[in-house]
Amino acid sequence: MIDLEDQIRIVLNSQAEAMHVPDAVPAAARISMDPPSRRRREHLRRDGLRRPRGMALAVLSTVLVATLVGGLWWIANRPALSNFGPLPETALTEGVGRYYLPTGLPDAYRVLAVREYAGDRPVPTAPRALYRDSQTGALVDLYEAAPADRWPDDSAGNVVQLPSATARLQTLGPPDTGSETQFQVDFGEHLVSGITRLTDQAALTRVLADVRTAEGSAPRLVGDGYTLLGVQQAAAQVAAEATIYFGPPGGHLGADSTTITIRRFREPVDVALRAGIWDESATINGREIQLGFMSVHPAWYPTPLIEVTAQAAGRSMAAQDVLANLVEVDERTFADQVVAIEAAVDDPVVEFVGSTSITFPSGIEAVLFGVEDNPRGICLAVDTTRRCDFALMTNAVYTDDGRDVGFFDIQLLVDQRWFTVGLRTDTTTFPVPDGSEVATDGDRTYYVIERPADVVAVDDAMHGSSPRPLR
Amino acid sequence: MSNDQQGVIVPAPATFEEFFSDVWPRAFRLASLLTHSTEAGEDIAQDVLASMSRRWDTLEQPAAYLQRSLVNASLNWNQRRRTAFQKLPLLVTREAVEFEIDELADAIARLPMRQRTVLVLRYYADWSESAIADSLGCRPGTVKSLASRALTALAKEIRP
Numbered sequence: 001m002i003d004l005e006d007q008i009r010i011v012l013n014s015q016a017e018a019m020h021v022p023d024a025v026p027a028a029a030r031i032s033m034d035p036p037s038r039r040r041r042e043h044l045r046r047d048g049l050r051r052p053r054g055m056a057l058a059v060l061s062t063v064l065v066a067t068l069v070g071g072l073w074w075i076a077n078r079p080a081l082s083n084f085g086p087l088p089e090t091a092l093t094e095g096v097g098r099y100y101l102p103t104g105l106p107d108a109y110r111v112l113a114v115r116e117y118a119g120d121r122p123v124p125t126a127p128r129a130l131y132r133d134s135q136t137g138a139l140v141d142l143y144e145a146a147p148a149d150r151w152p153d154d155s156a157g158n159v160v161q162l163p164s165a166t167a168r169l170q171t172l173g174p175p176d177t178g179s180e181t182q183f184q185v186d187f188g189e190h191l192v193s194g195i196t197r198l199t200d201q202a203a204l205t206r207v208l209a210d211v212r213t214a215e216g217s218a219p220r221l222v223g224d225g226y227t228l229l230g231v232q233q234a235a236a237q238v239a240a241e242a243t244i245y246f247g248p249p250g251g252h253l254g255a256d257s258t259t260i261t262i263r264r265f266r267e268p269v270d271v272a273l274r275a276g277i278w279d280e281s282a283t284i285n286g287r288e289i290q291l292g293f294m295s296v297h298p299a300w301y302p303t304p305l306i307e308v309t310a311q312a313a314g315r316s317m318a319a320q321d322v323l324a325n326l327v328e329v330d331e332r333t334f335a336d337q338v339v340a341i342e343a344a345v346d347d348p349v350v351e352f353v354g355s356t357s358i359t360f361p362s363g364i365e366a367v368l369f370g371v372e373d374n375p376r377g378i379c380l381a382v383d384t385t386r387r388c389d390f391a392l393m394t395n396a397v398y399t400d401d402g403r404d405v406g407f408f409d410i411q412l413l414v415d416q417r418w419f420t421v422g423l424r425t426d427t428t429t430f431p432v433p434d435g436s437e438v439a440t441d442g443d444r445t446y447y448v449i450e451r452p453a454d455v456v457a458v459d460d461a462m463h464g465s466s467p468r469p470l471r
Numbered sequence: 472m473s474n475d476q477q478g479v480i481v482p483a484p485a486t487f488e489e490f491f492s493d494v495w496p497r498a499f500r501l502a503s504l505l506t507h508s509t510e511a512g513e514d515i516a517q518d519v520l521a522s523m524s525r526r527w528d529t530l531e532q533p534a535a536y537l538q539r540s541l542v543n544a545s546l547n548w549n550q551r552r553r554t555a556f557q558k559l560p561l562l563v564t565r566e567a568v569e570f571e572i573d574e575l576a577d578a579i580a581r582l583p584m585r586q587r588t589v590l591v592l593r594y595y596a597d598w599s600e601s602a603i604a605d606s607l608g609c610r611p612g613t614v615k616s617l618a619s620r621a622l623t624a625l626a627k628e629i630r631p
Contacts, residue, residue, distance in 0.1 A: 011575050012590070015576065016500040016504055016595060252584075
């Protein structure tokens with residue numbers, strides 16, 4: 001009989017041996033540039049024309065990635081497709097307009113948090129073209145990049161000298177779950193960026209040699225054998241977005257959670273273009289589900305204006321099945337779910353160990369609920385109304401030693417008034433917003449402020465938004 | 472710790488490229504086990520090594536720096552809950568190990584991050600208690616306590 005400690009050794013070593021270790025050679029070449037992390041790839045896909053702006057953007061990305069995963073890139077102002085039918089009229093103030101709740105989740109799951117945003121800032125993006133290469137069947141996504149986004153000369157793992165341009169490319173992602181190749185074709189005055197699932201060097205070289213720029217419109221692939229599937233001409237817009245977190249109260253969201261994000265666009269989207277190079281779908285429960293980036297962030301389009309994406313972790317059902325089993329609810333039912341979040345304080349699945357209460361000068365009280373040293377949620381009490389968010393982890397940034405939360409901003413709708421409550425441990429780099437009420441605890445500065453547009457505005461090309469009292 | 476451990480201890484390398492080649496597989500595996508995600512493990516290992524490459528000339532003990540950075544970055548990642556939990560593939564058959572390996576793997580995955588980190592560093596990387604304590608920034612006694620609580624929880628889960 002093997003004792004428990006040996007069993008643990010066997011399990012851990014078996015898991016380690018079973019891992020496919022990504023090739024170190026391209027990784028070594030890549031680390032001379034910005035770390036080619038998945039986060040970076042998500043950023044490039046989401047925000048290809050903009051350059052990261054240091055730590056501030058990184059912190060803001062922490063907030064955004066929770067709602068943007070899936071490698072979404074933008075489709076803009078595409079003419080309405082003929083099969084989309086008449087467009088529903090929905091005012092911005094009505095939020096996403098459609099609300100969905102999952103069925104079949106584990107019994108212990110509750111709504112842990114709801115985050116809503118209204119996209120109120122137009123975002124300039126470059127036209128993008130999506131082609132299919134008939135020789136390989138691969139999709140190729142092209143757009144003209146800003147000069148500032150040119151990769152450093154010493155960063156490229158592979159450089160291909162073309163007759164009239166220099167191309168740099170790097171293939172990312174483990175082969176067993178799917179790879180993608182990002183590339184830049186540098187024409188001097190013009191820089192074309194792109195992405196494809198092609199990994200074969202010869203095929204890539206052929207495609208890159210056929211890239212051409214087009215003044216004022218999307219880059220092109222010239223020659224026979226390419227089919228233009230569509231061009232997104234201008235900035236697409238998210239009118240409103242709501243993200244709903246489900247999981248066992250007090251539990252680990254990384255191990256047990258389901259997240260649904262509903263986005264409403266100002267104009268209908270072309271699903272095929274929005275899926276981009278990750279063009280795979282499955283029909284489940286009569287619904288066509290786009291399987292999405294590496295098949296882990298599926299999306300469903302109940303109408304051309306509405307996109308619903310799901311993430312699932314741990315023991316909840318697969319994300320595509322979550323989408324296939326969503327039920328639409330009215331706004332009142334949805335609002336009731338939000339109010340019910342507070343009940344998790346008294347009914348956690350994992351008991352909250354420890355709490356911190358912060359009272360601001362006006363009497364507003366914030367309470368952080370933790371498990372050991374990891375806070376899991378926060379409640380904000382204004383007058384006699386209290387609202388809570390138990391998905392704090394999706395928003396928080398931890399201190400360098402990884403042992404404590406050092407930064408978060410949480411927006412809560414309390415009695416029809418949006419408040420932002422936050423924490424800073426480095427107020428020099430990340431000052432609290434002007435006009436905030438502040439309470440300090442050692443080097444920890446807590447603040448609360450009502451609807452500060454300059455604070456809650458998210459510096460992101462896709463969202464550029466602030467919460468609104470949508471409910 | 473010795474060089475044959477599965478952590479990332481290596482002799483002092485001459486160049487970063489040599490260091491990278493030597494530690495990459497182990498850094499990836501260790502970060503993946505700590506986060507229970509190969510995607511996160513790859514990201515973390517690359518981020519840490521990329522950061523080290525920029526500071527290579529100033530690092531006196533790169534292996535130790537790497538160890539601690541991997542642990543810290545993994546703890547950070549886990550606490551941020553930014554990446555979905557993914558169950559890793561298992562190659563060992565049940566017949567070979569006399570227990571429900573899936574059950575144990577799942578139980579390990581459900582442990583609190585610091586308890587799981589202690590188990591991974593102790594039973595996979597073969598680190599000493601003092602080395603684990605150093606990486607976690609706590610006392611060796613705390614490591615003992617975390618390990619004890621983890622083992623108790625696992626025993627309770629797989630032997631009800």
